[in-house]
Amino acid sequence: MNNFKNELFYKYALVVFLIIAFFEGALMFALIKSFDTHLKDKLTIIASQIDPKNFNKSTLLNLQHKYKVFPLFVRITTINSDKFKQNIKEGYSTNTINTPLKKEKVLTYTTVKDNSIIQISTLYSTNDDKISIIKFISIVISFVIYLIVLLVGYKFIDTIAKQIELTFKKLKNFNSNVSHELKTPLAIMKSEIEVALMNENKECDKLLKNILEEINYINDITEKLLFLTKNYQQNNFEKVDLEELIFELYEKYSNKIEFTFDFGEDDYEITGDKTLLKIALGNIIENSIKYGADKINITLKKNKNKIILTIKDNGIGIPKEKLPFIFDEFYRVDESHNKSIKGFGLGLSIVKNILNLHKAKINVKSEKGVEFIIEFPAANQKSQKVGL
Numbered sequence: 001m002n003n004f005k006n007e008l009f010y011k012y013a014l015v016v017f018l019i020i021a022f023f024e025g026a027l028m029f030a031l032i033k034s035f036d037t038h039l040k041d042k043l044t045i046i047a048s049q050i051d052p053k054n055f056n057k058s059t060l061l062n063l064q065h066k067y068k069v070f071p072l073f074v075r076i077t078t079i080n081s082d083k084f085k086q087n088i089k090e091g092y093s094t095n096t097i098n099t100p101l102k103k104e105k106v107l108t109y110t111t112v113k114d115n116s117i118i119q120i121s122t123l124y125s126t127n128d129d130k131i132s133i134i135k136f137i138s139i140v141i142s143f144v145i146y147l148i149v150l151l152v153g154y155k156f157i158d159t160i161a162k163q164i165e166l167t168f169k170k171l172k173n174f175n176s177n178v179s180h181e182l183k184t185p186l187a188i189m190k191s192e193i194e195v196a197l198m199n200e201n202k203e204c205d206k207l208l209k210n211i212l213e214e215i216n217y218i219n220d221i222t223e224k225l226l227f228l229t230k231n232y233q234q235n236n237f238e239k240v241d242l243e244e245l246i247f248e249l250y251e252k253y254s255n256k257i258e259f260t261f262d263f264g265e266d267d268y269e270i271t272g273d274k275t276l277l278k279i280a281l282g283n284i285i286e287n288s289i290k291y292g293a294d295k296i297n298i299t300l301k302k303n304k305n306k307i308i309l310t311i312k313d314n315g316i317g318i319p320k321e322k323l324p325f326i327f328d329e330f331y332r333v334d335e336s337h338n339k340s341i342k343g344f345g346l347g348l349s350i351v352k353n354i355l356n357l358h359k360a361k362i363n364v365k366s367e368k369g370v371e372f373i374i375e376f377p378a379a380n381q382k383s384q385k386v387g388l
């Protein structure tokens with residue numbers, strides 16, 4: 001996983017570097033280009049202000065300071081021949097000259113005014129100094145941005161990698177649990193069939209019954225697993241009256257457990273999928289029956305736009321430290337304690353998935369027995385039940 005994380009990070013760092021370098025390059029190019037244009041414009045303006053007949057050193061110094069072009073060289077050549085004048089190439093030219101220290105780039109603007117050729121030149125390097133500072137600042141800023149983006153990216157990649165790692169772990173766990181759960185009943189079925197084939201008498205009936213029981217078990221687990229892999233959506237959502245739903249559950253389970261109810265005077269309508277909700281609440285009630293309860297108390301009350309449903313039993317309860325895990329797939333509290341009670345720890349994860357789909361929250365408490373507290377968003381309807 002660390003390798004994956006590092007690889008992802010290196011690729012990210014490279015891509016970010018290339019993007020920033022590209023923008024930095026583009027910025028530099030634009031900067032130099034605009035500096036060049038700016039310098040050329042200045043030389044043109046200076047040239048337009050030079051009067052060839054009335055030009056001296058102090059005019060030169062004035063212009064140099066006014067337009068901040070250092071150094072400024074001006075050469076004025078008087079010409080009388082029209083032919084020569086026609087051959088003069090007006091405009092800009094760039095030359096390189098060798099100075100004792102380095103090669104210098106010189107920008108020259110040539111123009112003809114009256115009978116004079118005016119040539120104004122300046123060195124790129126001295127003027128360059130101004131943009132060198134801008135260049136330097138921009139590189140420093142880019143570098144700082146690069147570091148910040150790397151740091152944020154690293155944190156982000158780290159979180160994603162951890163999430164992926166967790167998902168992999170869960171998947172691995174899930175797979176091993178599934179194989180384990182399916183292996184036992186299959187092995188039992190195999191040996192029972194082998195025995196049934198050896199005995200040609202009434203023993204067969206008992207063995208076949210056992211096989212049927214195991215087949216039902218595998219059926220149950222595969223159905224639950226399939227249920228968990230399906231991606232349910234809110235397409236079939238309709239108004240569901242929770243009181244009505246609880247009554248239907250009461251009818252289904254009242255021969256197995258005693259119910260007491262405590263409902264407020266409000267309307268308990270939510271939007272949801274009735275079949276799925278029945279599976280979820282049914283799973284909770286079936287657990288109470290399975291884990292030693294003979295009484296179950298269901299309450300309904302409304303708090304602003306939330307409907308709060310509680311289901312409390314008087315069964316064996318769940319130790320506090322185990323409560324955070326009971327909604328995990330395949331989690332069973334104390335396998336050895338539960339051994340006599342069949343199950344594979346999928347019921348409550350199905351409950352959680354269905355409630356998530358309904359944007360409902362579920363909490364669990366356990367003191368004497370277990371209490372599930374479910375908070376549903378109420379359906380968008382403000383009507384209140386009117387008591388007679």
Ligand SMILES: Nc1ncnc2c1ncn2[C@@H]1O[C@H](COP(=O)(O)OP(=O)(O)O)[C@@H](O)[C@H]1O
Binds near residue numbers: 317343346370
């Ligand atoms: N009402 C309850 N009373 C006691 N323990 C419970 C109750 N409901 C759930 N549990 C515990 O939570 C575990 C997870 O429940 P569930 O996901 O329905 O799996 P299963 O019932 O298949 O074991 C159970 O194994 C059981 O230990």
Ligand SMILES: [Mg+2]
Binds near residue numbers: 283286343348
């Ligand atoms: Mg269960």
